[in-house]
Amino acid sequence: MKITLKISPEEYKGPFNLINTIRSGQTSQPAWFYKDDYFRELINVAGKPCLVKISQRSCKKDSTMDIVVECPENLEEDVIKARIMEIFGLNDDLNDLYEYLRSDPMLEPTIKFCNGLRLFKAHDVFECLISSISSANCSIIRWNKAIKDIKMKWGDEYKFPSGTFYTFPKPEILANVPEHDLEEMQRCEDNLPEDFKFTNNLKSCGVGYRAKYIIKAAEMVQTEIELDKLGNMSYENAFNTLLKIPGVGPKVADCILCYGYGYGYGKAFPVDVWIGRIVSELYFNGEEIKPQKVRQFGMEKFGEHAGYVQLYLFHYARKSGLLDSLKK
DNA sequence: TTACAGGAGCGAC
DNA sequence: GTCGCTCCTGTA
Known part of the structure; x- marks a missing residue:
């Protein structure tokens, strides 16, 4: 209806x-x-x-x-x-x-x-976890395509009058998909034509070497990591819990807390190279600062607003031309 | 064609 | 704890 x-x-x-x-x-x-x-x-x-x-x-x-x-x-x-x-x-x-x-x-x-830019929160925290892992060392276009591919291949399909859509697959599904085409081939018992293209594996979605992290992450959230409980932990506790997942370092953990759980974790300040350069330019005269220091600075200076500040700084830099000037 | 960018893991110190 | 190399793919 x-x-x-x-x-x-x-x-x-x-x-x-x-x-x-x-x-x-x-x-x-x-x-x-x-x-x-x-x-x-x-x-x-x-x-x-x-x-x-x-x-x-x-x-x-x-x-x-x-x-x-x-x-x-x-x-x-x-x-x-x-x-x-x-x-x-x-x-x-x-x-x-x-x-x-x-x-x-x-x-x-x-x-x-x-103006009007807001935190875009996850509707599925597992999807957010995998999106964030996939985004590491990767362009926005690339990880967006990877996640859409994963949904189409292994998500549940729902048809609506205005089109077909897919859920993000559950952890138990993703934990059991082949990592690369060799593994997919080994699982095939049928006689396949010589030129058969193996496209039902994680690497074929364009996640590269992150495929094994994704599979391991999918296993872990079924056992030792309870994603539902992360939202009720202290920020530090949740952060350290996420770091146990392969493919999740400080930047990815902060992204998950910021976009996946929002509210309580406004003080998460995800630091990538761009935020590092922007903060360095605006607050440290362009002097080089290590990511860990930038994170500490951001959290202390911006407090509960840190998540929004990082979102706004990045988009401001992108649109104002500051980012281009920092590339040189 | 090759070189480089982009976070995290890992081994060496 | 910190350094430097490696992972994969897209882009220049």
């Missing part, structure tokens, strides 16, 4: 820009599929797979969101709305954030370049 609803600017604090939020490359999930003015994704709402389509009328910032939900049975509007509010960071108070950003001359310019 089909449910339509709206979320108006009066329902959240500060501006919201849907396109920028979805396309900002946050590792909670790949960008949603875009067609005919609507961004689309299959979301689990109250245990039901629903196709959620969202459009923000015209390009005007702060404009109302039009939402169409296709789901197998009737769902409370409030439940759907709460889920969407959570995913798009609409419970975060951006007026409060902007007041904070304006108090620092280095951060103040980020506001006009990132």
